[in-house]
Amino acid sequence: MNIDLTNTTTRKVLDALSAARHRMGGPATGKVLTLVVLTEEASQYDAVRASTEAAREHPCRIIVVIGRSPHGESRLDAEVRVGETGPGETVVLRLYGQLIEHADSVVLPLLVPDTPVVAWWPGIAPDKPAEEALGALAQRRVTDARGGSDPLGTLKKLAEAYEPGDTDFAWTRITGWRTLLAATLDQPHDDITGARVEADPHNPSAALLAAWLSDRLAVPCTVTESHGPGITGVRLTTTVGDIAITRPDGRVATLSRPEQPDRQVALHRRPTSELLAEELRRLDPDEVYRDAVLRFAKGLDGPAQTTPEAEEAGGEAEAGGGAAKGGGAAGKTTEAAAAPAKAPRGGRGKKS
Amino acid sequence: MNTGPQPLNPLRDPRDKRLPRVAGPCVLVLFGVTGDLSRKKLLPAIYDLANRGLLPPGFSLVGFARRDWEHQDFRQLAHDAVKEHARTPFREDVWNQLAEGIHFVPGTFDDPGAFEALAMAVKELDEQRGTGGNYAFYLSIPPKFFQEVVQQLQASGLSQPSEGSWRRVVIEKPFGHDLASAQELNAILHEVFPEESIFRIDHYLGKETVQNILALRFANNLFEPIWNRSYVDHVQITMAEDIGIGGRAGYFDGVGTARDVIQNHLLQLLALTAMEEPVSFAAESVRAEKAKVLSAVRLPKDLGANTVRGQYSAGWQGGVKVRGYHEEEGIPPNSRTDTYAAVRVDVDTRRWAGVPFYLRTGKRLARRATEVALVFQRAPHLPFAATDTEELGQNALVIRVQPDEGVTMRFGSKVPGTSMEVRDVNMDFDYGESFTESSPEAYERLLLDVLIGDPPLFPRQEEVELSWEILDPIEEYWDKHGKPELYKAGSWGPKAADEMMARDGRAWRRL
Numbered sequence: 001m002n003i004d005l006t007n008t009t010t011r012k013v014l015d016a017l018s019a020a021r022h023r024m025g026g027p028a029t030g031k032v033l034t035l036v037v038l039t040e041e042a043s044q045y046d047a048v049r050a051s052t053e054a055a056r057e058h059p060c061r062i063i064v065v066i067g068r069s070p071h072g073e074s075r076l077d078a079e080v081r082v083g084e085t086g087p088g089e090t091v092v093l094r095l096y097g098q099l100i101e102h103a104d105s106v107v108l109p110l111l112v113p114d115t116p117v118v119a120w121w122p123g124i125a126p127d128k129p130a131e132e133a134l135g136a137l138a139q140r141r142v143t144d145a146r147g148g149s150d151p152l153g154t155l156k157k158l159a160e161a162y163e164p165g166d167t168d169f170a171w172t173r174i175t176g177w178r179t180l181l182a183a184t185l186d187q188p189h190d191d192i193t194g195a196r197v198e199a200d201p202h203n204p205s206a207a208l209l210a211a212w213l214s215d216r217l218a219v220p221c222t223v224t225e226s227h228g229p230g231i232t233g234v235r236l237t238t239t240v241g242d243i244a245i246t247r248p249d250g251r252v253a254t255l256s257r258p259e260q261p262d263r264q265v266a267l268h269r270r271p272t273s274e275l276l277a278e279e280l281r282r283l284d285p286d287e288v289y290r291d292a293v294l295r296f297a298k299g300l301d302g303p304a305q306t307t308p309e310a311e312e313a314g315g316e317a318e319a320g321g322g323a324a325k326g327g328g329a330a331g332k333t334t335e336a337a338a339a340p341a342k343a344p345r346g347g348r349g350k351k352s
Numbered sequence: 353m354n355t356g357p358q359p360l361n362p363l364r365d366p367r368d369k370r371l372p373r374v375a376g377p378c379v380l381v382l383f384g385v386t387g388d389l390s391r392k393k394l395l396p397a398i399y400d401l402a403n404r405g406l407l408p409p410g411f412s413l414v415g416f417a418r419r420d421w422e423h424q425d426f427r428q429l430a431h432d433a434v435k436e437h438a439r440t441p442f443r444e445d446v447w448n449q450l451a452e453g454i455h456f457v458p459g460t461f462d463d464p465g466a467f468e469a470l471a472m473a474v475k476e477l478d479e480q481r482g483t484g485g486n487y488a489f490y491l492s493i494p495p496k497f498f499q500e501v502v503q504q505l506q507a508s509g510l511s512q513p514s515e516g517s518w519r520r521v522v523i524e525k526p527f528g529h530d531l532a533s534a535q536e537l538n539a540i541l542h543e544v545f546p547e548e549s550i551f552r553i554d555h556y557l558g559k560e561t562v563q564n565i566l567a568l569r570f571a572n573n574l575f576e577p578i579w580n581r582s583y584v585d586h587v588q589i590t591m592a593e594d595i596g597i598g599g600r601a602g603y604f605d606g607v608g609t610a611r612d613v614i615q616n617h618l619l620q621l622l623a624l625t626a627m628e629e630p631v632s633f634a635a636e637s638v639r640a641e642k643a644k645v646l647s648a649v650r651l652p653k654d655l656g657a658n659t660v661r662g663q664y665s666a667g668w669q670g671g672v673k674v675r676g677y678h679e680e681e682g683i684p685p686n687s688r689t690d691t692y693a694a695v696r697v698d699v700d701t702r703r704w705a706g707v708p709f710y711l712r713t714g715k716r717l718a719r720r721a722t723e724v725a726l727v728f729q730r731a732p733h734l735p736f737a738a739t740d741t742e743e744l745g746q747n748a749l750v751i752r753v754q755p756d757e758g759v760t761m762r763f764g765s766k767v768p769g770t771s772m773e774v775r776d777v778n779m780d781f782d783y784g785e786s787f788t789e790s791s792p793e794a795y796e797r798l799l800l801d802v803l804i805g806d807p808p809l810f811p812r813q814e815e816v817e818l819s820w821e822i823l824d825p826i827e828e829y830w831d832k833h834g835k836p837e838l839y840k841a842g843s844w845g846p847k848a849a850d851e852m853m854a855r856d857g858r859a860w861r862r863l
Binding site for chain 2 (some may be wrong): 023053172176179181182185186213251252255262263264266267268282283
């Protein structure tokens with residue numbers, strides 16, 4: 001059921017929602033959260049589609065907030081969709097004039113009572129999500145560093161403005177990689193002395209992956225440029241050779257370990273709806289993301305984040321330890337993060 | 353290469369909830385690949401796990417059966433099974449990866465040569481695909497072959513793990529048909545495999561809603577205070593099936609639905625519902641509580657009055673004319689096998705003293721439904737006129753296991769209007785409506801747990817034996833007394849079951 005309301009108020013929107021629910025005969029149960037999508041007219045279709053897909057896993061009320069022309073009179077247009085495309089309810093709000101500045105006054109009454117709120121910016125991320133009026137309403141604020149023209153710069157800004165509850169799709173996109181890497185290190189392995197992530201240029205996910213590896217393994221980790229798509233490989237240097245996971249085609253990854261046969265596993269790039277569904281699965285602050293993104297911000301000094309040749313990075317790191325090159329911009333490679341002085345050789349990997 | 357224990361993986365962090373548990377390198381050897389279970393559940397579950405990225409790189413699957421097949425034929429069978437039954441969308445890349453690791457070894461269970469070929473095959477996989485010498489044997493075959501197969505596994509050296517690797521064996525119910533046979537079966541397995549490497553699958557325990565019983569009870573403060581004899585009047589645990597025995601005549605006749613369902617599924621549900629809070633959710637703690645409560649189950653003195661068995665006769669089930677049990681193919685006309693069973697038991701603990709647990713199961717009933725219902729006592733005093741509360745029943749908390757997974761609470765509510773009239777209403781929490789697409793099949797969860805080696809969801813031999821100790825006296829009594837009462841297919845079971853409840857002043861919930 002689709003109800004269009006022009007020049008309306010939240011009161012009328014709420015009435016329309018409950019009328020629609022009544023007429024459908026469905027009760028108001030099962031909504032576990034409110035998802036507030038902050039987007040533009042041009043990208044609202046894709047955002048709504050991804051949200052609706054994700055709502056199949058997480059039944060929710062989706063509130064799409066679209067700012068229209070800031071000039072002219074204040075006006076609120078609303079579109080209420082119930083039971084059209086899946087479980088849950090969707091309200092598309094179009095804000096005109098001064099009302100754009102006060103979007104929270106429209107959204108606040110429409111939140112599902114006593115359930116978490118998630119804010120999602122599918123496009124350009126705000127500088128400080130938690131300080132946005134609608135961001136402040138939310139337990140979780142999901143941005144996408146790739147939504148703007150300068151992904152790495154955006155990610156850095158987001159890192160500086162980090163508040164518990166923030167996450168970014170750049171992080172969500174690497175869950176598959178991180179799972180595979182963690183599973184790889186579940187198996188016995190030698191000391192890891194360095195790490196390298198290969199990806200297409202200006203890839204915020206690669207930067208985060210490198211920061212995470214560097215943070216967790218306490219070894220230097222570099223990002224080198226490849227032709228993509230996305231992240232094409234991760235190489236962990238150990239004392240007897242490299243553990244490498246390569247994915248040149250964006251679909252199938254090959255795991256190679258010293259003295260062992262190569263193994264293959266599917267590692268596909270996921271659509272937005274799946275990324276969003278993953279974000280909605282946990283509503284508590286993601287502390288591991290915080291550690292990774294802060295580490296990324298710390299190690300990122302110069303504007304040149306990646307360079308094509310960085311072959312000797314691993315060796316250098318082992319010889320010198322990371323501490324001396326904390327600035328990161330020295331030489332041909334940029335370290336995503338400096339290795340801490342106390343455990344330069346990845347001693348955490350081995351306790352025996 | 354350092355092969356010593358490495359307890360700390362620096363990439364793992366308990367706060368990192370995004371990272372799922374992934375199985376280590378291994379080979380799954382599947383016996384009985386052509387069976388229904390394997391096609392409809394196991395092979396699709398393996399694909400779904402692969403699709404979710406939970407299987408290790410190089411994971412390999414070896415099928416073993418008496419078929420003159422090449423690898424390609426088994427891959428085709430698996431492909432068709434996956435396409436038809438998998439839960440997650442079919443992805444060519446994932447399938448291709450998986451298919452490369454699918455092998456087939458033809459042979460019969462009595463042929464040592466075939467097992468030697470199997471040993472060669474898995475060894476080759478270790479070398480080619482890096483499966484690390486870790487093998488899980490899934491015996492999806494009738495129990496009468498277990499002995500032969502495990503002995504062949506031993507003779508061929510397959511059951512012996514080398515340093516730093518593991519062996520696991522997975523078996524499905526039935527775990528015997530009485531206490532003696534269960535112990536015998538166990539002895540056969542134990543000759544070759546230690547208890548900790550035996551995984552008994554009761555697929556009910558892999559269901560989200562069954563695991564949710566523990567969450568509902570022990571993660572909340574709302575229910576546990578009333579989860580006892582002070583508030584609960586009685587408990588009904590039901591597993592109703594709308595299907596008949598279909599093609600399972602050979603297995604089913606002589607076994608009966610009490611052995612098939614009550615001994616494992618219903619008693620496991622009873623254990624989870626009635627057990628005390630475990631000190632932790634570690635496998636040992638949960639199993640200890642389950643064993644405790646199963647050992648406290650007491651049968652009624654008068655088995656004749658407190659147990660009922662039935663057999664379906666021809667009738668109309670859901671708009672289709674169906675045959676009676678005796679007319680099913682392969683069933684002898686004088687068969688006394690039960691297709692319906694209802695039993696009252698008591699749990700002799702402080703928490704449950706005087707609260708009967710009614711278990712019932714049947715085939716060809718009106719509808720497919722499995723649930724655990726706690727029916728509460730009536731309010732001790734009703735400050736209303738008797739006429740106002742005529743339609744008020746007993747409050748109930750129902751855990752719907754399948755279908756429409758979820759929880760229902762039933763309580764009284766005022767009917768809108770000028771008079772004070774109170775009537776029962778239902779409040780539903782629904783998993784099924786909104787979460788189905790994401791909640792994994794029971795077999796996915798259980799297979800993954802086997803490959804990871806995580807035992808909490810698998811019943812221990814002790815639980816199996818305790819369950820048989822509960823059921824054996826009933827079966828013995830039935831053997832000597834009377835025969836099953838007929839009930840119409842498509843109904844809710846024999847009249848005697850309703851009479852049994854009526855004698856206690858209660859009634860079955862109509863599902």
